[in-house]
Amino acid sequence: MVQETVTCRVVTPIFSRSEELADQTDRLYEFELRPQSVRGVLHFWFRAVAPRVINICELDLSKLPSDLAKEFKDEKFKGLKYLEMLVFGSQNRKGPFGLFIQWREEDTEPIGRFGVDKKGKTVLNFSPIIGKDASYPLYGLYSTKENEKFITKFLKPGAEFKIHVFSNDSVTYEVVLSLLKLVSTISGFGAKTTKGFGEFEIVKPIFNRSQFINANNFEQLIKEVEGKIRKFIEEKDLYKALKLERTPSDLVEFPSLLPGKYEILTVPVQGQSLNEVFTKLYGMRVERNGDKTRIVRNWYRELKYRLRFVGKNKTGDAVKDLVNCINGQAKEADIGPAIVGLPIVYQNLRKAGARADRITVFPSVETTEPDVSAKRKTSVLRIIISQIQRTYQVSCLLLDSPVTQRGELEHSERNARFRLKLTLTHADLKDVLRKLNQSYHQRMRS
Structure with missing residues (x-):
């Protein structure tokens, strides 16, 4: 032994x-x-x-x-x-x-503390280690809904x-x-x-x-x-x-590490603290210039936004096509963001005129990955954060793995007369990442 x-x-x-x-x-x-x-x-x-x-x-x-x-x-x-x-x-x-x-x-800490905003609504004040912008990637690890409230601890x-x-x-x-x-x-x-x-x-x-x-x-x-x-x-x-x-x-x-089936890329994001890195990856802000407003999405959010428009569909907007499908105005939608992990949940669609308020998209076949639910598919994009002296640096690993077979996706909408598909390829994803990194390098130089 x-x-x-x-x-x-x-x-x-x-x-x-x-x-x-x-x-x-x-x-x-x-x-x-x-x-x-x-x-x-x-x-x-x-x-x-x-x-x-x-x-x-x-x-x-x-x-x-x-x-x-x-x-x-x-x-x-x-x-x-x-x-x-x-x-x-x-x-x-x-x-x-x-x-x-x-x-x-003693090395553990809650993700945050419950509080109440000015409108009397329950909110979560995140730990300063991770910051408020971590709310985007950490969904599912806390809830502020009155009847379902919970928080989790993490190892610091x-x-x-x-x-x-x-x-x-x-x-x-x-x-x-x-x-x-x-x-x-x-x-x-x-x-x-x-x-x-x-x-x-x-x-x-x-x-x-x-x-x-x-x-x-x-x-x-x-x-x-x-x-x-x-x-x-x-x-x-x-x-x-x-x-x-x-x-x-x-x-x-x-997912495999066979030659040609993976790639490590540098992400133009770094910071002196994790809070800063998570903001640069997952944050979003609204900039106002007179009467005009502009939404600025940081690296990962911008990637997801660009994937929304990459699919080979008619309008080039996965969310709008999905809403049209639910409303009976279209027969298919191309869900490009599905390549970075399934299931994905689209919420508050009613604001866009849809009959359904929420729809969940699943892989169409059972996964062959160990210790993973049959209704999940691991993202082909993995964020890697390393610490060199006092600076945190970001890279990403791409794993060339099929997210679904035959391009078909399942969804939670009952009695639907439409289909959801994924035509975005691994090569497409790499091209989106390349252009995104180029734009961030230009932003930093300016």
Whole structure:
């Protein structure tokens, strides 16, 4: 048995709430980072790297015991499912490693405090660590509705937490540690990791995540994870059943780190505090010049706004087309923003004349991603926030993964006579990002 402790330091607030309200009066959920949540994240990124090591569709069933051969016979990704079982376990087989997480309660803080505005309406005054503009990406982690009020705690930036790993052998631990390095670099733990939250750095053993957040060095990190998985396969004699060759990229339906299927881009946003960075990413303001007003959307909001007009539809405005569909004036709408995560919710449509006040858009097929609901699809765009000395810098990771098959999307509107689709491609998204970054560079120079 190998027992090791990985010490981590929080970079951006980690949101992971307890299952039940800890305080009914204050409507507060405590911070709780559960082992199954950490394992789920490790599993997601293991699956992203595995196609670089094995052909996930191939498995020599003749090399397996009869019960396992029967279990994997009809699996689409036989090789992947078999390897996942041996690394993470399954319902019928205990995994070769376990873990638990340790943190200090005094390092947690509520997302904000309830208050009352001048009109007597309940509002949330956000923690100064994140600021009021974080309300945009942190939806779902709080509610100010009178009958549904709640707030959650987060683990504060700078706080340390420890991941205690227990594994059957050193080769298994090395796989886990390499995956933790990968998660530290491009992902995180808890909610809203695609929006830049939940990020951490590993301080023991020493690992400098910042040096790998670029196109050249990141490939080195992936190869390290790849090598640890290959070593696991070789030492466990799994190569007899598995096919040690890279999976053709057209066979992989989920997010992967195959060459050509990912890209790291620099985002022209930085700041001296997280509050400042979140404002520059998610804030919005109204500028007035005499009788004229202009809405200024910061980086991520501007991206979502531009995606609204990129779809190959008639009017070029996804929201207006959606309203026309609901009102029976159109038969289809092209929902471009769906490429950065599903489901998405459009609210207050009645203000635009629609019969429905709210509609939710879902992926049309069940996801093949681990630990993800069948009605969700992870965003292909992940915000990465790193801290270099006293400056926070922003990058993004693009994962070339289909958001839906055949371009069809489901929605919550009953008895509808219209269809929703997504024609925006990964190449389109990259082009929108390129133009958006160019415009921000010009804005900074001026």
